[in-house]
Structure formats: C-alpha cells, structure tokens
Amino acid sequence: MISAITEKAKQLPPITLDEMKCIKLMNRTDTKFVATIAQLNDFLLAVQGKYYIQVKDDERLAGYHTTYLDTADYKMYRMHHCGKQVREKIRVRTYLDTDDTFLEVKNKNNHGRTKKKRILVNSLESLQAESERVVPFLAEYAWYKLEEISPVIENWFNRITLVNMGKTERLTIDFNLRFHHLKSDGRDSLSHVAIIELKRDGNVPSPALEIIRKLRIRKSGFSKYCIGSALTNKELKRNNFKERLRMIEKLENQHK
Numbered sequence: 001m002i003s004a005i006t007e008k009a010k011q012l013p014p015i016t017l018d019e020m021k022c023i024k025l026m027n028r029t030d031t032k033f034v035a036t037i038a039q040l041n042d043f044l045l046a047v048q049g050k051y052y053i054q055v056k057d058d059e060r061l062a063g064y065h066t067t068y069l070d071t072a073d074y075k076m077y078r079m080h081h082c083g084k085q086v087r088e089k090i091r092v093r094t095y096l097d098t099d100d101t102f103l104e105v106k107n108k109n110n111h112g113r114t115k116k117k118r119i120l121v122n123s124l125e126s127l128q129a130e131s132e133r134v135v136p137f138l139a140e141y142a143w144y145k146l147e148e149i150s151p152v153i154e155n156w157f158n159r160i161t162l163v164n165m166g167k168t169e170r171l172t173i174d175f176n177l178r179f180h181h182l183k184s185d186g187r188d189s190l191s192h193v194a195i196i197e198l199k200r201d202g203n204v205p206s207p208a209l210e211i212i213r214k215l216r217i218r219k220s221g222f223s224k225y226c227i228g229s230a231l232t233n234k235e236l237k238r239n240n241f242k243e244r245l246r247m248i249e250k251l252e253n254q255h256k
Contacts (some may be wrong), residue, residue, distance in 0.1 A: 002061070002158065002176060005037075008044035009060040015052035015163055028102075030114050033196040033253055034252050035217045040194040042215055043208075047162060050207040051171070054161035057216075062159045063096035068225045069149040074236065075153075080226050081240050085110040088143055089225055092124040103127065103134060105141045117141040124151060134145045150251065153229050164207055166222075169200035171208055179228035186232030192252050194195050195222050220244060 069090045079087045094101045104118040146223040175194040230238040
C-alpha cells in the first residue's frame with residue numbers, strides 16, 4: 001500500500017518546508033473526506049499539475065505519533081460525541097522525521113473555524129518538568145489545567161501534504177492509521193482508509209473539491225481522537241459515532 005502511494009507521490013512537484021512558511025492557516029476552516037486507498041491513488045493522479053507536495057530531505061511521506069490528553073471523565077471526548085460545536089482537543093504530537101515534539105491546543109468555534117496554538121516541548125513525559133512553560137501556555141489557550149488532564153490514546157499514521165499552485169490552501173492526507181488506547185489497552189488500525197482534509201482560510205477556490213466529487217469520495221467528519229477512542233475503548237459512549245463507524249468498517253471490508 002505505502003509503496004504504491006509513494007510512487008504516485010513522486011510524480012508531484014516538490015515544495016519545501018521553508019516555502020510552506022507563508023501558508024500557516026492557524027485560523028482556518030477544515031473539511032474532511034474519507035476515501036479508500038484505491039480512491040486515494042486515483043486522487044493523487046488527478047491532482048498532478050494542480051498541487052505541490054511537501055518534501056523534507058526528498059521524503060514525501062511524513063510519519064506522526066500523537067498522544068491525546070483528556071480529563072478523567074473524558075470531557076473532551078464527550079463534548080464531541082454530544083455534537084458540541086465549540087470544543088477543544090489537547091495533544092502532544094511528534095513529527096517522526098524531525099523528532100520535533102509539540103504540545104498543541106485545538107479549539108473549534110461555533111462558526112466551524114479551527115484555531116491551533118502550540119509550543120515546543122521535549123516529550124509527553126516531560127510536561128510536568130517543563131511546567132514553567134506548559135502551565136502558562138495552557139492557562140492562556142486551553143480550558144483545562146495540566147493537573148486535570150492525562151494521556152488517553154496514542155496513534156501513528158503517515159501523512160502527505162499538498163499545496164495548491166496558488167498557495168492559498170493545504171491538503172493533508174493521512175493513512176496507515178494505528179491506535180492504542182492507554183486506559184483500556186485496546187488496539188485497532190485502519191489499513192484501507194485515508195482521511196483527506198482540506199484546510200483553508202475562508203472559501204478560497206479549491207481545485208481538489210471537483211476531483212473529490214468526481215471520484216465520489218465521501219465528505220465526513222473524522223476525529224482521530226474520537227474514532228480511535230470509539231474503536232479501542234468499548235466502555236465509551238459511541239451512539240452518535242455509529243453511522244461513521246459503520247461507514248469506515250464498510251470501506252475497510254471492501255479490501256479484505
């Protein structure tokens with residue numbers, strides 16, 4: 001699977017991290033789509049001539065490891081499950097290719113806009129030792145104090161990042177997702193599903209949207225934290241995610 005995607009990715013013109021600096025999109029709208037790996041391969045062929053691909057040291061696929069934190073009663077998970085538009089997620093993400101680790105706070109407002117703030121940290125385990133920086137950061141940008149949250153679930157995935165030729169939007173494509181719930185010790189993976197996320201400030205024109213429609217790729221909300229948690233911890237409420245979980249299971253089973 002990864003080798004086929006890598007071959008498609010090699011056919012896209014590169015853009016470096018330095019060239020990407022002008023496309024921050026820290027206050028943005030996100031639109032997510034769930035595709036099969038077969039659809040992803042077709043998508044990567046169709047965007048040729050319309051998008052650059054982000055590269056680092058000539059690598060087009062990046063590896064990520066993320067750990068989400070939540071309260072003891074899973075308040076952040078429950079707010080998403082209940083359909084609250086205004087919600088928050090707190091995570092520690094390591095970019096495996098650079099070994100940089102960030103503590104990140106993502107807030108979504110009632111207009112569907114996402115705002116992300118982050119600081120560089122040494123590791124998940126060092127948050128307490130770095131409290132002189134972490135505590136003020138959370139006090140300014142998060143709803144929760146450091147002592148109120150703890151690691152809940154971790155995931156790993158590969159990512160392709162695309163930028164349109166006009167440099168007005170960014171597309172991330174996540175695949176090869178693996179989950180491990182730290183409380184239940186449950187594990188699961190999605191081998192045949194990819195998550196395409198369109199990130200842009202406002203409604204700037206997007207060449208990808210027409211391609212997505214032609215390939216009949218489904219628009220669908222997909223939170224790695226919530227879906228991963230629902231898959232790996234059977235004690236959590238999941239009623240409002242059942243339709244999404246059934247769709248994902250159907251897409252996965254198409255290739256088994």
